[in-house]
Each structure stands twice: as structure tokens, then as C-alpha cells.
Amino acid sequence: MTSLAWKVNRLRLMGLAEIAWRVKQAVSMKAGGLGFGLALRPPAPDLDRSGARFVAQPPAMIDSATVCTAAERILAGQWDVFALRGAPLGFPPQWNRDPKTGTVAPMISGKLINYRSEQQVGNIKYLWEPNRHLELVTLAQAWRLSGDERYRDGVRTLLQSWFDQCPYPQGVHWSSALELAVRLLNWAFAWDLLGGMSSALFDGVDGQRFLRQWLDVIYQHCDFIQGYFSRHSSANNHLFGEYAGLFVASVTWPQWPQSARWQAMALRGLEREAQLQNCPDGVNREQAVYYQHEVMDMMLLCLLVGRANGIKFSPAYTQQLERLAEFLAALLDAGGHMPMIGDGDDALMVRLAHQPGWSPFCSLLASCALLFERADFKRQAGRFDEKTAWLFGAAGAALWEDLPVVDAAPPRLAFPDGGYFLLGHRFGRADEVRLVMDCAPLGYLSIAAHGHADALAILLSLGGEEFLIDPGTYTYRAESGWRDYFRSTAAHNTLSIDDCDQSVIGGNFMWLKKARARLLAHSAEGALQVVEGEHDGYARLADPVMHRRKVELDTQANCIVVTDTVSCAARHRVRLHWHFSEHCQVALHDGRAEALGQRSSLRLHCEGAEMAVLRGGAEPGPGWISRRYDRKVPTATVACSVAVHGTTTIRTVITFQPLPG
Structure with a gap:
């Protein structure tokens, strides 16, 4: 898509108020580029004022050797950036050089840089990621655990090099308010771990000079963020992150008269967006599970930092967090797998855990188990992880032990506001069946930036083992075609008409026409369970088509019947795709697809369809799964093709059973 076409599509999704606001922002950016309205000389900080410490004294369960090993890799100049593992970026690195393409971003006013242009800045996600400074927290943790001054001094080396290479407001790291906000979050945690104002980093004349330089840049970050909040159709997780960074910074560093205003502004924003961006039933409106995380x-993090400083959030805020945790608990299967619904980019706000196999979803459930004293969350989380240990300390570890060990119980099965419905039985046990059906909106606000065209898709886990999966996101780069494939209808366990998507893509993070899905029936009680829904995504075709799907689960017969009805008048080519986990062995036998897992087997037969198994083609298309950003591996997709003329019903029968022994 050309830049002009993208701009036209983006304009189509804006109202008059947004257009006026963006014109005003453009004028402000131009003025900033000319040196107007900048915080070039921050006011002197009041060094007698400082926020309360909020990082807990870590309990003995923290593996200091693992943390120090991670810190040593950083000191050795080895960085992990998405698909690049152990990349030799140096210590300190070149902060304006994209580690993937080698492109060096220009040193002009950050707000005048087109960070979407790979020719100008390289791959922006790879360029921004190290500049979020998660590695500073790792070094600070290693110092806190070991007392080795090399780690503490490494924090100063990285910061000083960043100040020198990225002077306010020059370069791409002064272009996105969200990036500044995440950087502030990591600076706050590193600051706290190193001892705050009493850190030996600030001893002597040189130390005091470094302290003032750091505080000046913190002030400039806060001033920048409060002037460039994401608004209107962009007011999604970016806006939440901007408020979060400003809140934590204004609480951690209350040294300026403006700090109180920033704190109040951010607190109001967090309270408001917690309700706006999340459904009452606990589903994040972006319809993307990773962004919900x-x-x-x-x-x-804001709740805990606020509590440590005597700042209270409303009961509505904390209740919303608990409901969000209930949705994650419902999706997490007995094996600890979380479906990859919608976009995901592997981002962490702050990296506090380094233990192998750490799960951000289980960690959130562990923290929420402590916050809300929920034994069911404790059961789903499985363990008291390192991140939760740093946040809650020894008191949290004691509370964890005091929470009772409870038997598995059914989670909430209906999320009518968010649009997800579960069927299944024996939840949380070795022989559980957990099926999720998507009757959700495409995404949030007019652009639905992180949604996928997955209406009426189903996901299936058997005994904690994934079978029918969502293949994930893979990339945010549109040029290769893979971005559009992974969010397409063909990349989900649902039905497409004439190889069209249910919703119409308008750009990299933009949808023009959006399928509207609605629930028709949901009964999750007893041996025979049913969920049924429909969507109008294909009503836009010359011969309008409605898609209705009914899913019936017979828990006694271990059988699922999926009945798809396409209501139309003319001829159409219907395709159903069934995407299997990469851990399944899938083959066709006698017109049926057989999938062999490690503990269960499954058979799938689509009546009257031509069936084929697709695996890992060179062009964007079925047969791939991406569990990490910018990495994909081959998997099996069963493609079923049916030619229809007029209203037709297509029946898919899925049977499953545990393997012997």
C-alpha cells in the first residue's frame, strides 16, 4: 500500500474532531522542530523530595545466578531483540542504529521523523526495543542481589551513552510518547532497585552532575508525554501506556511543581481508560489477548507504585483488574497455554523475571491471586514466580502459602460484552476439554488496530494440549505480505467466502469495513453443550452472504459437530481452515484428517469437501504458526474447500480421545 493510499484510508476513519486535533498536533510538531514550546532548560529539581520505594526486598527464592548471567550478557554487549538472540550490539550500543537492518536514524527533531519509513529509520520495532531500557532493570537487579559494582556502574554507562547519543528532542527516540513512557517505567524500577536518591551512583561532584542530568531528561520525558497523548482513534493501549509512564514518573520523581499536576492528570486518565478500554466482563476491547496482558x-504496576506512596485507586479500577484476570483464567488451559487471539508483539513493560519457562499470563494471575486473595487464580498461575516475588516480596510469598490449595473448578464460561464463549468439561484436570468460540467485535475504536478477522473461529485444547490454535501475529511489517496473512480470515479456524476476508484491511493497523458478530445461543451445561453465532462480514459482496456457525460438544461421546450455514443466492467458493499446533502430527486418511498429539488424538471430517493438509509454504498463506514476534515455524493446516450454489449447510465432525497409557 502506498503512503498516499494509507493516508486516504486513515482520513476516512477520522471524524471532524480528530482531523482538527491532528492538524493542531501537526502545527505543534512543526513548531517544536523549529525550537518553540520545548523544555530545553528544565527547572531545578527539589532534591529533598522523593517518592517512596516500591520494589520489594526479594525473597530467597530468587535465583541470583540466573539474574547475574543475564546481566553479564548485557555487559558483554549481547542483546536479545525479538528474533535476534545474543546480537552483538556492544556495550554501550549505538542507540540510533537499527540492530536488524543497520540503518542509522537521522538526528533531526523527533517529531519530524517518519518512523514508519524503513528507508529512513530501518525496522522501527527493532530500533525502539533496546531503547525502552529493560536491560537497565536487569543490571539493577543483579547489583541488588550480588552487590557487584560493575552492574551498578553499567547502568550509569548505558544511561550516559543514551543521554549523549539521544539529546532532547533530537532523533527517533523523541517521536513516540509511548516509547518515552515505557522508558520512564524502566528508569523508575532501575532507580528504585539501585537505592533511589541515596544510590552511590550520585556520590561526589560527578555523581551529582549525573543525577542532575538524569533528572533533567526525566523532566523532558514527562513534559513531552503530556503534550502528545494518543487521542481519538489512536486512544488504545498507547494512551494507557502514556498515562502509566507519566504516573509512575511523577510519583517516583516529585521534584518539580509540575509533578503534582502530571500525577493528577495521569491518575484521572488511568481510571478513565481502565473502564473505556476494557469491557465490563473483563475482555480488553482491542480483542487481542497479549495487549490485554x-x-x-x-x-x-501503577496500582502497586501508588499504594507504596499512599495514592489510592478507585474500587472500580481494582475490580476491573480482577475481571480482566478472570478472563485470562478462563482462556488458560490445563497445560498453561494461552490462545494467541489478536495481535501480540512480545512487549514487556518491565522485565523482572529471568527464570526459564516464565509466563507473563501466569505471572499476572499469581499477582492477582495475592491482590484479591483468590485461590482459583493461584491454582491457574501454578507458582509464585520471580516477577511476583520482586513486586510483593517476602510478605507476598507468605500470603501465597496461606492461600488454600483448591480443586479445579469451571471458570466463567460466558463473556458476552467481549464476545467469547466457552464449552467444555473437567476444566483444569488431566482430561479437560476446553473450547473457545469467538463472537467478538473486530477491535477497538474506528481503526480496530490490533484485531484479526477471526469471527466465529474456534480454539480447542484437550487435556492441556493445544490442537486447534490461533497461529499468532508473526510481524507488523506489511511489505512482505505476512502481516496481512496472519490477521486474515484464512489464518483462523473459521470460514471464508471466495477467498475474501470477513473484514477489509485498510492499512498496517487499520480496518475499513468490519464484520459484526453476534451470539445466537450458548448453553454450556450438561453432556450436550452448544454455542451458536453469526456475522455479516460478507454481506458486502455483490451476492450478499451471511455466515452462521453452530458448535455442539457432546462430552460423553467426545465429539464436536460444527455446522456452518452460508445464506446466499449465487455460486461461491467456501473454504474452511483448521490450524493445528505445531506439536501435532497431521495427515489425511480415507478422507479424514487425523491429528496425533502427545496425549490425545483427533479426527476431523468435513462432509462433502475437498480436503488437503498445507504446511509451511514459501508465500504468505496457511501452514505456519508464530509464537514469538518475528519468528514463525511450519505447522499443519487442514484446508476444506466446498463449492456452493445458494444457501448451503456444511458439517464438520471432530472426534477425539486420549491415547492409551
């Missing part, structure tokens, strides 16, 4: 993490 990010919003929850920011809610949690």
Missing part, C-alpha cells in the same frame, strides 16, 4: 500489567 500489557494493559493489565500497567494497571498492576
Whole structure:
């Protein structure tokens, strides 16, 4: 898509108020580029004022060797940035050089840089990621655990190099308010771990000079954020992150007269957006589970930082966090797998855990188990993880032990506001069946930036083992075609008409026409369970088509019947795709797809369809799964093709059983 076409599509999704606001922002950016309205000389900080410490004294369960090993890799100049593992970026790195393409971003006013242009800045996600400074927290943790001054001095080396290479307001790291906000979150945690104002980093004349320089840049970050909040159709998780960064910074560093205003502004924004961006039933409106995790993490961190400083959030805020946790608990299967619904980019607000196999979702449930004294959350979380240990300390570990060990129980099965419905039985047990059906909106606000065209898709886990999956996101780069494939209808366990998507893509993070899904029936009690829904995404075709799907689960017969009805008048080519976990062995036998897992087997037969197994083609298309950003591996997709003429019903029968032994 050309830049002009993108701009036209973006304009189509704006109202007059947003257009006026963006014109005003453009004028402000131009003025900033000319040196007007900048915080070039921050006011002197009041060094007698400082926020309360909020990082807990870590309990003995923290593995200091693992943390120090991670810190040593950083000191050795080895960085993990998405698909790049152990990349030799140096210590300190070149902060304006994209580690993937080698492109060096220009040193002009950050607000005049087109960070979407790969020619100008390289791959912006790879360039921004190290500049969020999660590594500073790792070094600070290692110092806190070991007392080795090399780690503490490493924090200063990285910060000083960043100040030198990225002077306010020059370069791409002064272009996105969200990036500044996440950087502030990590600076706040590193600051606290190193001892705050009493840190030996600030001893002597040189130390005091470094302290003043850091505080000046913190002030400039806060001033920048409060002038460039994401608004209107962009007011999604970015806006939440901007408020979170400003809140934590204004609480941690209350040294300026403006700090109180920033804190009040951010607190109001967090309270408001916690309700606007999340459904009453606990589903984040972006319809992207990983972004739900990010919003929850920011809610949690702000809540804990606020509590340590005597700042209370409303009961509505904390209740919303608990409801969000209930949705995660409902989706998490007995094996600890979380479906990859919607976009996901592997982002962490702050990296506090380094233990192998750490799960951000289980960690959130562990923290919420302590916050709300929920034994069911404790059961789903499985363990008291390192991140929760840093946040709650020894008192949290004691409370964890005091929470009772409870038997598995059914989670909430209906999320009518968010649009997700569960069927299944023996939840949380070794022989559980957990099926999720998507009757959700496409996404949030007019652009629905992080939604996927997945209406009426189903996901299936058997005994804690994934079978029918969502293949994930893979990339945010549109040029290769993979971005559009992974969010397409063909990339989900649902039905497409004439190889069209249910919703119409308008850009990299933009949808023009959006399928509207609605629930028709949901009964999750007894041996025979049913969920049924429909969507109008294909009503836009010359011969309008409605898609209705009914899913019936017979828990006694271990059988699922999926009945798809396409209501139309003319001829159409209907395709159903069934995406399997990469851990399943899938093959066709006698017109049926057989999938063999490690503990269960499954058979799938689509009546009257031509069936094929697709795996890992060179062009964007079925047969791939991406569990990490910018990495994909082949998997099996069963493609079923049916030619229809007029209203037709297509029946898919899925049977499953545990393997012997």
C-alpha cells in the first residue's frame, strides 16, 4: 500500500474532531522542530523530595545466578531483540542504529521523523526495543542481589551513552510518547532497585552532575508525554501506556511543581481508560489477548507504585483488574497455554523475571491471586514466580502459602460484552476439554488496530494440549505480505467466502469495513453443550452472504459437530481452515484428517469437501504458526474447500480421545 493510499484510508476513519486535533498536533510538531514550546532548560529539581520505594526486598527464592548471567550478557554487549538472540550490539550500543537492518536514524527533531519509513529509520520495532531500557532493570537487579559494582556502574554507562547519543528532542527516540513512557517505567524500577536518591551512583561532584542530568531528561520525558497523548482513534493501549509512564514518573520523581499536576492528570486518565478500554466482563476491547496482558500489567504496576506512596485507586479500577484476570483464567488451559487471539508483539513493560519457562499470563494471575486473595487464580498461575516475588516480596510469598490449595473448578464460561464463549468439561484436570468460540467485535475504536478477522473461529485444547490454535501475529511489517496473512480470515479456524476476508484491511493497523458478530445461543451445561453465532462480514459482496456457525460438544461421546450455514443466492467458493499446533502430527486418511498429539488424538471430517493438509509454504498463506514476534515455524493446516450454489449447510465432525497409557 502506498503512503498516499494509507493516508486516504486513515482520513476516512477520522471524524471532524480528530482531523482538527491532528492538524493542531501537526502545527505543534512543526513548531517544536523549529525550537518553540520545548523544555530545553528544565527547572531545578527539589532534591529533598522523593517518592517512596516500591520494589520489594526479594525473597530467597530468587535465583541470583540466573539474574547475574543475564546481566553479564548485557555487559558483554549481547542483546536479545525479538528474533535476534545474543546480537552483538556492544556495550554501550549505538542507540540510533537499527540492530536488524543497520540503518542509522537521522538526528533531526523527533517529531519530524517518519518512523514508519524503513528507508529512513530501518525496522522501527527493532530500533525502539533496546531503547525502552529493560536491560537497565536487569543490571539493577543483579547489583541488588550480588552487590557487584560493575552492574551498578553499567547502568550509569548505558544511561550516559543514551543521554549523549539521544539529546532532547533530537532523533527517533523523541517521536513516540509511548516509547518515552515505557522508558520512564524502566528508569523508575532501575532507580528504585539501585537505592533511589541515596544510590552511590550520585556520590561526589560527578555523581551529582549525573543525577542532575538524569533528572533533567526525566523532566523532558514527562513534559513531552503530556503534550502528545494518543487521542481519538489512536486512544488504545498507547494512551494507557502514556498515562502509566507519566504516573509512575511523577510519583517516583516529585521534584518539580509540575509533578503534582502530571500525577493528577495521569491518575484521572488511568481510571478513565481502565473502564473505556476494557469491557465490563473483563475482555480488553482491542480483542487481542497479549495487549490485554500489557494493559493489565500497567494497571498492576501503577496500582502497586501508588499504594507504596499512599495514592489510592478507585474500587472500580481494582475490580476491573480482577475481571480482566478472570478472563485470562478462563482462556488458560490445563497445560498453561494461552490462545494467541489478536495481535501480540512480545512487549514487556518491565522485565523482572529471568527464570526459564516464565509466563507473563501466569505471572499476572499469581499477582492477582495475592491482590484479591483468590485461590482459583493461584491454582491457574501454578507458582509464585520471580516477577511476583520482586513486586510483593517476602510478605507476598507468605500470603501465597496461606492461600488454600483448591480443586479445579469451571471458570466463567460466558463473556458476552467481549464476545467469547466457552464449552467444555473437567476444566483444569488431566482430561479437560476446553473450547473457545469467538463472537467478538473486530477491535477497538474506528481503526480496530490490533484485531484479526477471526469471527466465529474456534480454539480447542484437550487435556492441556493445544490442537486447534490461533497461529499468532508473526510481524507488523506489511511489505512482505505476512502481516496481512496472519490477521486474515484464512489464518483462523473459521470460514471464508471466495477467498475474501470477513473484514477489509485498510492499512498496517487499520480496518475499513468490519464484520459484526453476534451470539445466537450458548448453553454450556450438561453432556450436550452448544454455542451458536453469526456475522455479516460478507454481506458486502455483490451476492450478499451471511455466515452462521453452530458448535455442539457432546462430552460423553467426545465429539464436536460444527455446522456452518452460508445464506446466499449465487455460486461461491467456501473454504474452511483448521490450524493445528505445531506439536501435532497431521495427515489425511480415507478422507479424514487425523491429528496425533502427545496425549490425545483427533479426527476431523468435513462432509462433502475437498480436503488437503498445507504446511509451511514459501508465500504468505496457511501452514505456519508464530509464537514469538518475528519468528514463525511450519505447522499443519487442514484446508476444506466446498463449492456452493445458494444457501448451503456444511458439517464438520471432530472426534477425539486420549491415547492409551
